[in-house]
Amino acid sequence: MTTSNIADTFAFHRATPDISVDEHVRRRVIELGKWVMARERVYLDKCFWIHLRAARTNSPSPQGTTDLLAGLTAGVAAGRLICPVSDALFLELMKQTDPTTRKATAELIDELSLGVTLSPEPTRVATEVAHFFQAGAGRSMHPLEHLVWTKVPYILGIQHPAATAFPEDEQVVIQKAFFDHLWEVPLETMVGTIGSTWPFNSPYADLANRLNRDNAAHAQSMKSFAQVYRDEINGVLELAAPIAADVLHDMAKKTLGPDIQPSADERETDIKQCLGLLRAALRKPVGKRALRTLHISALLHAALRWNRAQKLDPNDLFDFHHAEAALSYCDVLFTDGPMRTLLMQRHLAIERDFKCRAMSSVADTAEWAVLRYG
Numbered sequence: 001m002t003t004s005n006i007a008d009t010f011a012f013h014r015a016t017p018d019i020s021v022d023e024h025v026r027r028r029v030i031e032l033g034k035w036v037m038a039r040e041r042v043y044l045d046k047c048f049w050i051h052l053r054a055a056r057t058n059s060p061s062p063q064g065t066t067d068l069l070a071g072l073t074a075g076v077a078a079g080r081l082i083c084p085v086s087d088a089l090f091l092e093l094m095k096q097t098d099p100t101t102r103k104a105t106a107e108l109i110d111e112l113s114l115g116v117t118l119s120p121e122p123t124r125v126a127t128e129v130a131h132f133f134q135a136g137a138g139r140s141m142h143p144l145e146h147l148v149w150t151k152v153p154y155i156l157g158i159q160h161p162a163a164t165a166f167p168e169d170e171q172v173v174i175q176k177a178f179f180d181h182l183w184e185v186p187l188e189t190m191v192g193t194i195g196s197t198w199p200f201n202s203p204y205a206d207l208a209n210r211l212n213r214d215n216a217a218h219a220q221s222m223k224s225f226a227q228v229y230r231d232e233i234n235g236v237l238e239l240a241a242p243i244a245a246d247v248l249h250d251m252a253k254k255t256l257g258p259d260i261q262p263s264a265d266e267r268e269t270d271i272k273q274c275l276g277l278l279r280a281a282l283r284k285p286v287g288k289r290a291l292r293t294l295h296i297s298a299l300l301h302a303a304l305r306w307n308r309a310q311k312l313d314p315n316d317l318f319d320f321h322h323a324e325a326a327l328s329y330c331d332v333l334f335t336d337g338p339m340r341t342l343l344m345q346r347h348l349a350i351e352r353d354f355k356c357r358a359m360s361s362v363a364d365t366a367e368w369a370v371l372r373y374g
Contacts, residue, residue, distance in 0.1 A: 013173040033146030043326035064366035071369025083112040087120040088321035106188040132290040153182040204314040233298035244274035
């Protein structure tokens, strides 16, 4: 952003003091969501990004990768396609210890994603829950698919600077202008700024070990896939119920005033009520579609548990997050063979409930991309 653009941004926000920071962010998100949903969305997992980076840098890559890169590049250039990323992919990118290859991957992601990412998973869950409750209350809303996108500087969440040395109205101007500035920062710049300061340890190693122990302990009690799914969704919803209670509290504040504050006992009651509401919702197809991230997460974990011989690897958790993002909000998922095989299991009914096509062969994806985008 040039100096003149920065000055124009500050002038605009000073002229619109009636627009709060939250409202400004909401408008930018909705604007972006409409733009994204007008394009076909192809989600690539880490392996495909690495293949494409290899092709771009003339390194060895699977047969067909060059054609795949050409097809995707043509689709993006024509305004027909976008390859959005997610918080899980960002974390995997930052695990790459070689700064040269990490920079090259980031540059390619910038080119094909155009800086677009899904909001972080906890935010998506909260957005889905809020949208579901507000729809149930009969409120007019934007489509859910317009509310879950952001730009890569906010890939792990949105924060605003606290400029307490300035008057309150000028703080708001600074926060809105700073948001607009970061909105345009590319991933390659972020990666270069972070450098080698990012911790490279996987956040999922301990979790995978704990889940494997729990799965082994309960393996003999599994009688059907439906029962395993119920167990998984109940566990997921216990984590989501406090989020749902916060959503209802925010809705109540808009109606009853900002000073409303539940007591500890009232909040505990709210959480239990929300747990019941979410459980009831996920017994119906419309609820599974509305609360899609929670539903898909439970499905994938249940599928892995149902295969008693399979142990969970930390990288599987990244793959699960990729699948949740892609199945929920994208048209096509490029993933590895084992994940595609898992998704094609008939008892998951993924193809019935979600219209995202999963592909794993580089040759097949290349043929698809060239035929579709030239």
